[in-house]
Amino acid sequence: MEKSDVKVKVLGSWSSPFVLRARIALNIKSVNYEFLQERLWEGKSELLLKSNPVHKKIPVLIHGEQPICESLIIVQYIDEAWSSGPSILPSDPYERATARFWAAYLDEKWFPSMRSVGIAQGDDAKKAAIAQVEEGLALLEEAFAKCSKGKAFFGGDQIGFLDISFGSFLGWLRVTEKMSETKLLSEAKTPALLSWAHKFCSHPAVKDVMPDTEKLAEFSKTILARFRGAAPPKS
Amino acid sequence: MEKSDVKVKVLGSWSSPFVLRARIALNIKSVNYEFLQERLWEGKSELLLKSNPVHKKIPVLIHGEQPICESLIIVQYIDEAWSSGPSILPSDPYERATARFWAAYLDEKWFPSMRSVGIAQGDDAKKAAIAQVEEGLALLEEAFAKCSKGKAFFGGDQIGFLDISFGSFLGWLRVTEKMSETKLLSEAKTPALLSWAHKFCSHPAVKDVMPDTEKLAEFSKTILARFRGAAPPKS
Structure with a gap:
């Protein structure tokens, strides 16, 4: 399964939370990789277009000649392809399903709501977006209690799949806190x-x-x- | 891992392709289950609201007391929790990543485009939607050649993850063919x-x-x- 002699590349950008997931997972497995920065304003690289012709999006992990796309799929691939570090997915099927459930929730619901805080126009729209983010955080606070079982991480003693999925957004969460002048993570609520x-x-x-x-x-x-x-001018 | 003595329930509807995935996966593993039909026009059941409080959507698999939500997560859970039938996911990490990639593509891109054929207003909108569906099918025809390696299914000799993910849409594909009077799957193209x-x-x-x-x-x-x-009246 392990191919330690073949080259590993990550096509990405320093600012992308999705790219960060791949990098953290590779670090957990102590895999050396080459990080190839895409210059998003200057057009996509030939390698990106060739490696992810369907979505043309970062991150792409290239393992030898094989491109793997979509951040959560990449993290699972890394977990399955390298045993050179702790497991990223839990071993219990129900715990795996729970981690996958919350990771999908983060990508499909929570992160889009956080992104909308930055682009909301007007105070009411911004407040509504922040309320949605906070509602999600309340659910994740509950999920943490169930998943971590009193330990440091969602994955227990080790960083796991849900830690990586959620933790990759922390940089943008802090930016959102700063720009909206709102404490989203707090001692009082989370x-x-x-x-x-x-x-x-x-x-x-x-x-x-x-x-x-x-x-x-x-x-x-x-x-x-x-x-x-x-954006088109408002009528 | 296996819990053959505990009850298995599927909360669903006969018409939902997502529910169908859970049922096919359970059949592959020869697991007996109780199928509880949700009556979607008459409000959601208490059991559904309790079992999937975040999305309030079918399917939900209930294994003993544990609810598992989201169809692709359910299929992976079934594969991991029961060894009473052939494996659903491929064993090779790259093949697993490829199957997951196309399954996500189907849910995020292809099925929404097929659904839009039915609701498109006017000939031009309908033609554009059909063109999108056909573009996706061309990609999946290529993916089939790579995944099946000359065998009957995406999963090789056995029905696998991508077979279930895509095959669950075949009923609705046939309805779309019928309603749009277009052959979407054909000897000529696919x-x-x-x-x-x-x-x-x-x-x-x-x-x-x-x-x-x-x-x-x-x-x-x-x-x-x-x-x-x-729908709101057109202005």
Whole structure:
């Protein structure tokens, strides 16, 4: 199963939470990889277009000659292809299903709601978006209690699938807190997630790849300016 | 891992392709289950609301006291929890990633495009929607050649994860063909998928649970009438 002699590449961008997932999973398995930055404003690379012709999106993991796309699929692939580190998915089928459930929830519901905080126009729209994010965090606070069973991470003593899936958004969560001047993770409302977030970000597999909040905030201003510039004028 | 003494229930509806996935996977593993039909027009059952409080959607698999939600997660759970039948996911990590990739593509891109054929207003919109569906089928025809390696199914000699993920849509594909008077699967354009579809539908794990096309077509007329009735008038 293991192919330690073949080259591993990640096509990505430093700012993408989805790319971060692949990098953290590779770090957990102590796999050396080459990180190839896509320059998103300057057109996609030939290698990206060839490796992910269906979606043309990052991240792509290239293992030898084989491209693997979609961040959660990449993390599962890394877990299955390398045994050179702790397991990322839980071993119990029900716990695996639970981790997959919340990871899908994060991508399909929660992250889109957080993204909408940044682009919401007007105070009411922004408040409604923040309320949705907080509702999701309340669910995740409950999920943490069930999954972690009193330990440090969703995955127990080790960072697992749900830690990676959720933790990859922490940089953008902090940017959203800063831009909206709202504490989304707090001692009052989400004490377990607040403590988890600190532990996750200082974990050896994470700390060197988690993007700096200030740099991410600057980058988000650039994105918003482009997004707003491209939006049709309000009638 | 196996819990053959505990009860298994599926909360679902006969017409849902997502529910069908859970039923086919259980049939492959020869697991007896109770099928509890949700009456979608008459409000959701207490058991559904309790078992899937986040999405409140079918299917839900209940194994003993444990509810598992989201069809692709359910199929993976069934594969991992029961060894009483052939494996559903391939054993090779790259083949697993490929099957997961196309299953996600089907749910996120292809099925929404097929659904939009039924609700498209006007000839141009309908043609555009059909073109999108056919584009997806061309990709899946290519994927079939790579995954099946000359055998009957995406999973090789056995029905696998991608067979279940895609095959569950075949009833609705036939309804779409009927309503749009277009052959979507054809000898000319998708010969491999055409042959696969026949084999899939007559497989012992599938044939008794695959909904009848005529009945599904009648049901789809009811849905469309409700959908159109609820749509705001065009200005």
